[in-house]
Amino acid sequence: MNRQITTIARYTLLEARRTRLPQLVLSAIVLLGAAGFFVQEIAVTESTRLQTGFYAATMRLTGVFIIGLYVLSSVAREFSDKGLDVALALDLPRSHYILGKLAGFLVIGVLVAIAVSMPLALLAAPGAALQWGVSLAFELAIVVALSLFCIVTFSQLMPAASFVLAFYLLARALTAVRLMSAHPLTGADTLSHQFMSMMMEGLALVMPALDAWTRTAWLVDQPAVWTEIGVLAGQSALYVALLAGATMFDFYRKNF
Numbered sequence: 001m002n003r004q005i006t007t008i009a010r011y012t013l014l015e016a017r018r019t020r021l022p023q024l025v026l027s028a029i030v031l032l033g034a035a036g037f038f039v040q041e042i043a044v045t046e047s048t049r050l051q052t053g054f055y056a057a058t059m060r061l062t063g064v065f066i067i068g069l070y071v072l073s074s075v076a077r078e079f080s081d082k083g084l085d086v087a088l089a090l091d092l093p094r095s096h097y098i099l100g101k102l103a104g105f106l107v108i109g110v111l112v113a114i115a116v117s118m119p120l121a122l123l124a125a126p127g128a129a130l131q132w133g134v135s136l137a138f139e140l141a142i143v144v145a146l147s148l149f150c151i152v153t154f155s156q157l158m159p160a161a162s163f164v165l166a167f168y169l170l171a172r173a174l175t176a177v178r179l180m181s182a183h184p185l186t187g188a189d190t191l192s193h194q195f196m197s198m199m200m201e202g203l204a205l206v207m208p209a210l211d212a213w214t215r216t217a218w219l220v221d222q223p224a225v226w227t228e229i230g231v232l233a234g235q236s237a238l239y240v241a242l243l244a245g246a247t248m249f250d251f252y253r254k255n256f
Helices: 003-018 021-042 047-080 083-089 094-117 126-154 157-182 191-206 226-253
Strands: none
Touching: 003 021, 003 047, 003 094, 021 047, 021 094, 047 094, 047 126, 047 157, 094 126, 094 226, 126 157, 126 226, 157 191
């Protein structure tokens, strides 16, 4: 890896440590772990199953929220503090800056996935917990790349955060929306329904169906097949590469 890219990635990791991101993740683990024990105590039957499912589902959303907001706020802070202007004035290629930040954020996402999945090794089968953690790392990688693209494109925190949230919710619900549009109760022959159905199918070609990632069912029911995890890895790598390319294209268009 290029030395400039490595340096930017290293300072991105240092920034995460100095802004107390590890403490925030640890606090979330402790809080949701305690809430999981509460759920276990009030459960009438299958208490461990409910505890595992509660922790996995809530921690997945919490991890996505933390890593997405951190990427957005970190880059937005560099924009507002003019730190990026200083970096680019040092004859730093813009592509190296994006790749360095992306590499650093991806490492942070992997570390977060490892940290939040460790308690699951005590609640579920170690193999299932490993699959869940690996899949979460892939999901966070997509969120990282998407957040970096949005903050570079919009340059403002609120529009970027709104787009990331809308994209993530739609990606999580995409499969369900497609099923509902394919099997409506009424109005299947109307022009509006056909248009909406075509639009959903078009979105499915360009958006990841994130409900296939990091499934709680792997922990409480049946572990995934490792070939399925491999497919998710390939799709994640593809979306990260596409988003990174789009980010660099838009970054080169900006004037600083």
